[in-house]
Amino acid sequence: MLTELETTLLGIMMMVIMLGMGASMTPRDFRIAFRKPKGILVGLLSQFAVMPFLGFLLAVGLGLPPALVVGLLLIACMPGGTTSNIFAYFSKGVLALSIMMTVVSTLVAVAMVPLLLSFYGGLAGVTGDFAIPPGNVAQILVVLLIPTILGMGLRKLNPNIGATIELIGSFMGVVVILFLIASWVPRNYQLLLDTGFPIYFATIGIGLIGMLFGYWVARGLGQDTNRSRTISLETGIQNGPLAVLVITLTFTGAMQQEVLLIPVLYSLFIVLSSTAITLWYRRNATREALARDAAKLGVETR
Amino acid sequence: MTHDFPRPWQAAYGSEIAPDLAPSAHHSIAHLVSASTHAFGKRRAFTCVVPNGMNGSLSYAQVGAMSDAFASFLRHHCKLAPGARVAVQLPNGLAYPVAVFGAFKAGCVLVNTNPLYTPDEMIHQFRDSGAEVLVISDMFADKLAEVIPQTQIRHVVLAGVPEFFPRVPEAVVRGVQKVWNRNLPPVPALNVPVLRIRAALKLGRGLPAVTDWDALRPDDLALLQYTGGTTGVAKGAMLTHGNILANIDQVKAMGARYMTGEDVILTALPLYHIFAFTANLMVFFELGARNILVPSPRPVQNIQRALENYPVTWITGVNTLFNGLMNEEWFAAFPPKHLKAAIAGGTALHEAVAARWHSITGTRIAEGYGLTETAPLVSFNPLDQPVRVGSIGIPAPGTDVVLVNDQAEPVAQGEAGELIVRGPQVMRGYWNRPDETEKTLQNGWVFTGDVAVMDEDGYLKIVDRKKDMVLVSGFNVYPNEVEDCLSKMDSVLEAAVIGVPDKGTGEAVRAYVVQNPDVAAQITKEDVVAHCRKHLAAYKVPRSVIIRDELPKSPIGKILRKDLKAEVRAEFAKGA
Numbered sequence: 074m075l076t077e078l079e080t081t082l083l084g085i086m087m088m089v090i091m092l093g094m095g096a097s098m099t100p101r102d103f104r105i106a107f108r109k110p111k112g113i114l115v116g117l118l119s120q121f122a123v124m125p126f127l128g129f130l131l132a133v134g135l136g137l138p139p140a141l142v143v144g145l146l147l148i149a150c151m152p153g154g155t156t157s158n159i160f161a162y163f164s165k166g167v168l169a170l171s172i173m174m175t176v177v178s179t180l181v182a183v184a185m186v187p188l189l190l191s192f193y194g195g196l197a198g199v200t201g202d203f204a205i206p207p208g209n210v211a212q213i214l215v216v217l218l219i220p221t222i223l224g225m226g227l228r229k230l231n232p233n234i235g236a237t238i239e240l241i242g243s244f245m246g247v248v249v250i251l252f253l254i255a256s257w258v259p260r261n262y263q264l265l266l267d268t269g270f271p272i273y274f275a276t277i278g279i280g281l282i283g284m285l286f287g288y289w290v291a292r293g294l295g296q297d298t299n300r301s302r303t304i305s306l307e308t309g310i311q312n313g314p315l316a317v318l319v320i321t322l323t324f325t326g327a328m329q330q331e332v333l334l335i336p337v338l339y340s341l342f343i344v345l346s347s348t349a350i351t352l353w354y355r356r357n358a359t360r361e362a363l364a365r366d367a368a369k370l371g372v373e374t375r
Numbered sequence: 376m377t378h379d380f381p382r383p384w385q386a387a388y389g390s391e392i393a394p395d396l397a398p399s400a401h402h403s404i405a406h407l408v409s410a411s412t413h414a415f416g417k418r419r420a421f422t423c424v425v426p427n428g429m430n431g432s433l434s435y436a437q438v439g440a441m442s443d444a445f446a447s448f449l450r451h452h453c454k455l456a457p458g459a460r461v462a463v464q465l466p467n468g469l470a471y472p473v474a475v476f477g478a479f480k481a482g483c484v485l486v487n488t489n490p491l492y493t494p495d496e497m498i499h500q501f502r503d504s505g506a507e508v509l510v511i512s513d514m515f516a517d518k519l520a521e522v523i524p525q526t527q528i529r530h531v532v533l534a535g536v537p538e539f540f541p542r543v544p545e546a547v548v549r550g551v552q553k554v555w556n557r558n559l560p561p562v563p564a565l566n567v568p569v570l571r572i573r574a575a576l577k578l579g580r581g582l583p584a585v586t587d588w589d590a591l592r593p594d595d596l597a598l599l600q601y602t603g604g605t606t607g608v609a610k611g612a613m614l615t616h617g618n619i620l621a622n623i624d625q626v627k628a629m630g631a632r633y634m635t636g637e638d639v640i641l642t643a644l645p646l647y648h649i650f651a652f653t654a655n656l657m658v659f660f661e662l663g664a665r666n667i668l669v670p671s672p673r674p675v676q677n678i679q680r681a682l683e684n685y686p687v688t689w690i691t692g693v694n695t696l697f698n699g700l701m702n703e704e705w706f707a708a709f710p711p712k713h714l715k716a717a718i719a720g721g722t723a724l725h726e727a728v729a730a731r732w733h734s735i736t737g738t739r740i741a742e743g744y745g746l747t748e749t750a751p752l753v754s755f756n757p758l759d760q761p762v763r764v765g766s767i768g769i770p771a772p773g774t775d776v777v778l779v780n781d782q783a784e785p786v787a788q789g790e791a792g793e794l795i796v797r798g799p800q801v802m803r804g805y806w807n808r809p810d811e812t813e814k815t816l817q818n819g820w821v822f823t824g825d826v827a828v829m830d831e832d833g834y835l836k837i838v839d840r841k842k843d844m845v846l847v848s849g850f851n852v853y854p855n856e857v858e859d860c861l862s863k864m865d866s867v868l869e870a871a872v873i874g875v876p877d878k879g880t881g882e883a884v885r886a887y888v889v890q891n892p893d894v895a896a897q898i899t900k901e902d903v904v905a906h907c908r909k910h911l912a913a914y915k916v917p918r919s920v921i922i923r924d925e926l927p928k929s930p931i932g933k934i935l936r937k938d939l940k941a942e943v944r945a946e947f948a949k950g951a
Contacts (some may be wrong), residue, residue, distance in 0.1 A: 099683070101683060101705075101709060102705075104708075105704055105705050105708055105709070108704060108708060109704070228428065229683075229684075232424075232427070232428030232429055232430060232680060232684060233428075233429050233430060233540075233541060233543070233544040235428065236427045236428055236429045236544070236547065237543055237544065237547055239427075240547055240551075365924075
C-alpha cells in the first residue's frame with residue numbers, strides 16, 4: 074500500500090489541483106455561465122448519467138471481481154478531471170465550457186458521487202469490506218471544495234496569484250499521474266502481468282466509450298459540433314487521481330493495491346487516449362473552420 | 376477667407392465651458408509629463424491587464440524615473456540629436472508610456488506605428504519619417520530582418536506585452552506566449568544593436584540626465600502621426616507640442632467636471648492611434664488619473680478582466696467596440712458600476728448603439744469628432760447638455776468650423792457642406808509632402824473631406840465622407856444614414872453601405888450586413904429591403920444586400936468601406 078507520506082503527498086497535490094481549478098474562474102464567471110446553463114446541464118447529464126451507467130455495464134458485462142468493480146464504478150462516478158481543459162484547448166474546443174463543466178461537476182459531485190456509488194454498488198452486488206462508505210466520499214469532496222472556493226476568490230482578489238496557481242494546478246495534474254505511476258507500478262509489477270484483457274478493455278474503454286456517448290448525447294440535445302466535442306472530452310476524462318485518493322483513504326493493505334488497479338491504469342491510459350482523440354477532434358475542427366471560410370468566399374464571389 | 380466667422384455654438388457651452396481656450400499650463404509634452412510625475416508621485420498611473428487578468432502597474436514616479444532613463448539612453452547611448460525621429464511600434468502596455476515619454480524628454484519626435492503593419496508598410500513609414508530608433512514589440516521581432524536593412528534605423532529596442540509586470544506574472548505571461556500561443560518569434564540576427572527595454576533603461580540610468588527638454592516650445596514638432604488621409608498614401612501629419620497640449624485642454628472642456636484625478640479610464644483602443652493617444656494617455660496623465668491598458672481588444676472578451684477588476688469610470692471606444700461589448704453576456708449582465716460616461720469617436724456612432732448603451736449602463740456615450748490632422752478633437756457633445764441624437768456636437772473651445780461648397784465658399788445655414796477647421800490643434804502640415812499639405816491645409820484651415828450640416832445652435836451632424844457619398848440618379852445617398860437604419864434591425868449585428876456602378880441609375884446602394892449571433896431569426900435580404908422601405912426614401916433603399924460573417928475593419932475597429940469598394944471594383948473589372 075501507499076505509505077502514509079505518499080498518501081499525504083497525494084492529498085496535498087489534490088489540494089493544489091483543486092485550488093488551481095478554482096482559480097481558473099471567478100465567482101462572477103460562475104453566475105454568468107448559469108444565465109445560459111444549457112451546455113453545462115447537458116454536460117452534467119452525460120457526466121453523471123451516462124458514465125456511471127457505462128461503468129456499471131462494463132463491470133457486470135466483463136464479470137470483474139468485486140475489488141475491480143469498486144475501482145471501475147468509482148472512476149465512472151468521478152467528476153471531470155482538470156486535464157480535460159488542456160485537451161479541450163488543444164482540440165480547438167470551447168475552453169470556457171470545459172472549465173465550467175469541470176468546476177460544476179466537482180461541486181455537484183459532493184452529492185452525486187455518494188448517491189451513484191451506493192446505487193450502482195448495490196446493483197452490482199458490491200458488499201461488505203469492498204463497499205465505500207458514502208460518508209467518506211462526501212467528506213473528502215467537501216474538504217476538496219474548500220481549496221476550490223478559495224481558488225475562485227483568489228482569482229478575483231489577486232489575478233496575478235490566481236492565474237499562477239491555475240497554471241501550477243494544471244502542471245500538478247500531470248505530476249500527480251506520474252507520481253501514481255511511479256509509486257504504484259513497481260510494487261504491482263506482478264499484478265500488472267497477471268491482469269487480463271477484460272480489465273484493460275474496461276480501463277481504456279470507459280474513457281473512449283464515454284467520449285463517444287458524450288458526443289452523441291450533446292449532439293442529440295442540440296449542441297453544435299464544437300461544443301459537443303468539448304463535452305465529449307469532458308465526459309470521458311474523469312478525475313482519476315481523486316478516485317485514487319478516495320481509495321487510499323478508505324482501504325488498506327493488499328486490498329488497497331487491488332482496488333487501485335483500475336483507477337491507476339485509467340489515469341495513465343486516459344492521457345494517451347485523450348491525446349489521440351484530441352488530434353482527431355482538432356483535425357475535424359480545422360476542417361469545419363476551412364469549410365466555413367470556403368462558404369464565406371462563395372458568398373463573396375457571387 | 377479673412378472675414379470673421381460666427382460661432383453660433385457658444386451658447387451651448389453653458390457656464391461650465393470657457394468659450395476661449397486659455398493657453399496651456401505647459402510648454403511641451405515633456406513638461407506636462409514631468410509636472411504630473413512630480414505632482415502625483417506614488418499614485419498608480421498605468422495598469423496593464425492581459426486577458427487572464429494578470430497585470431502590472433507603474434506609479435507616476437516610476438513612469439517619471441523610467442522615462443528619464445529612456446531619454447538618457449536615446450540621447451547619450453544612441454546619440455540621437457533633438458528632433459530625431461523615434462518610432463514606437465507597441466501594443467498598449469507599460470512599455471508604451473515609458474518609451475513615448477522618454478522620447479519626448481529626449482526632445483525627439485515620436486513616430487507612432489501600428490504593431491500589425493506588414494514589413495512593406497513599416498519600411499515605408501520608417502523611411503519616410505527617417506526614424507533612427509525603433510521600439511518594437513517582441514511579438515513582431517521576426518519582421519526586423521526584412522525591414523531594418525532598408526531603413527535608417529540604428530538601434531532596436533524590444534519590449535514585451537508583460538513588460539514591467541512583477542517577475543512571476545511576467546514569466547507566466549511570457550511562458551504562455553511562448554509555449555501556448557507561440558507568438559514570440561526568435562530575434563533575427565541584425566547589423567544594428569538590439570536591446571530589451573529593461574537593458575536600455577539600465578544603460579540610461581548610468582548616463583547623464585537629459586534636461587534640455589525644458590527648452591522645448593509649443594511650436595516644436597512632437598510627433599509624426601501617419602494617416603491615409605483622404606488620398607490614400609500614408610503620410611505623416613506633423614503635430615506639435617502645442618497641438619497636443621491645446622487638444623488636451625479641449626478634451627478636458629468636453630469632459631468638464633466629470634474628469635478628475637480620481638478617475639480610472641479603460642484604454643482598449645490602441646495608443647498608437649491619435650484618438651487614444653490624446654484622449655486616454657495625455658488627458659488622463661495630466662489629470663493624475665489611472666489608465667487601464669488592454670493590449671488587444673480583440674476578441675472583446677480580452678477586456679473582461681480589466682472591466683471586472685478595476686472601478687472603471689471612463690471608456691473610450693468606437694461604434695464597433697461599444698456594440699461588441701454589449702453583445703457580451705458578461706458585460707450586458709454586469710455593466711461597470713462606476714462608469715460616468717463613454718467617449719465615442721473614430722467613426723459615426725449609430726443611434727441604436729447609443730440608445731442600448733444608455734439602457735445597459737445608465738450612462739451616456741458622448742460622441743466626438745476629430746481627425747489625425749487635428750490632434751484629433753474638433754467637436755464634441757458637452758455632457759451637461761441634453762443628448763442630440765446623431766450629432767457630433769459643437770466645436771471645441773478655440774476652434775472655428777465652417778461648412779463650405781466646392782468653391783470653398785460658406786454654404787447657407789442648414790445646408791450640407793464640407794467641414795473645414797481652424798484652431799490651435801491644427802497640424803503644421805504633412806512631413807515632406809508640400810503637395811499633399813497644400814491640398815488639405817489652406818490658410819490654416821484643414822479640409823476634412825467630411826460633409827456636415829449645422830443647426831441653428833451650432834450643433835454639427837456628419838452627413839458623410841465626401842468620397843463615400845452614393846449618387847443614385849442624381850440623388851445623394853449618405854451611407855451613414857442607411858447603415859444607421861440597418862443597425863436598428865435586431866437581427867443585424869453590423870452593416871456597411873457603399874455605392875456600386877449601375878447601368879440604370881449611375882450608382883446603386885449596396886448593403887453588407889452581419890447576422891447578430893444572439894438573435895435566432897436569420898436575416899434575409901427581403902427583410903432588410905422591407906425594413907429600409909419602411910424608414911427610407913425609395914432611392915436610399917439598398918438595391919442589393921449581401922450577408923457576410925464579418926466586415927473588413929481598421930485596427931481601431933472602423934468598418935472599412937474602402938475595402939468593400941475595392942472588392943466591388945475587382946468584381947466589376949472581371950465583368951461579373
